[in-house]
Amino acid sequence: MSQESRELRFAATLVEFADTLIGDFDPALHLSRLADRCVEFLGARGAGVTLLEANGRPGPVVHGARQQESVRELLEWEQEAGPVHDSLASGRAARAVHLASREAVTHWPEFTAAARRFGIAAAYAVPLRRRETLLGALSVYTPHPPSGDGGLAIAQSLADATTVGLLNHRAYAQYRQLSGQLREALASRVRIEQAKGMLAERWGTTPDGAFDTLRQYARRNRRPLDQVARAVVHRVLTDAQLRADRSGPA
Known part of the structure; x- marks a missing residue:
């Protein structure tokens, strides 16, 4: 894919994630597509989303339709310790960390061991957040050590578009419910x-x-x-x- 085609594809994806004002919208499918697009644009081994429950605790996890079950296992590990855990706790991005580093092994020993067993060299996470509303966090697993924050910025752009789409659909659904009640x-x-x-x-x-x-x-x-x-x-x-x-x- 040429650079121009890649940029057009990325722009179309941002529009796709923000366009959710439809009656048969499926949030789980929407988040699964987000994970798959991260693999496509970032050359990741896998990606997934951990959603927050109403009580603020990590809840359901969603990974891409074409990704291995190992991704789901890593997302489960991250609910206790990992980039997603840190991102959910702070509401900010957790920058890419080389999982062979002393920092990663010390900070997330169980998650690091599991990720390296699956051939993951680095991981990072970005929040699905709009102002004060935090819906969850997107985790990205790459087979190569981190090199700059370019991937983090792309992941955050995809997560931001997805969050806008989810919140717009929530407002749309509430409006439709209110409209039906008024009718x-x-x-x-x-x-x-x-x-x-x-x-x-x-x-x-x-x-x-x-x-x-x-x-x-x-x-x-x-x-x-x-x-x-x-x-x-x-x-x-x-x-x-x-x-x-x-x-x-x-």
Whole structure:
């Protein structure tokens, strides 16, 4: 792949990760693609994401669809000690460390031993974070010792685009839920007004009097007012049922 093609591919990937305003969005698949793109752009042996639970503890892990199960094992190790653990604790990137170094062996002995057993020479992590919201951290495993922070910057750009996409979808889903609730509330109000009008016309009474009858029936029978109004509109409830044991004027 030429440098120009690679740059265009990277730009398209950033757009892909930010474009999540769709109804059938799958967060797990989205994060799995992030891991696979890290392998593609960074020449990594593997990558994966550790998500935070609501209580702030490390939770589910997601790795790429085409990656080995060893990546998942390393992600599990990192929940206790490793670059991801450090990134989640600080909310900042954990720079690449040569896993044969004294620093790595001393700081993360179990993780380092496991990673080197799988042929991993270096590891680093970047947060999935937007301002004060920390969703998790992305871990990258490379077969070569670290050489500068270029890979870290690319990984952070991919993680940032992914985080924006996830948070946008969360807001979108909440908006859709609110929109649905508002639509149902308006439809309920229309049904109640329709039922009031039908009863007022049939009984020769005021809409307020008809509403009192609807409300009293709903209370006596412990049914939602909208459900009672729907039954009236569809002529399931009879006048006798509505007025049975009713107190107060119709």
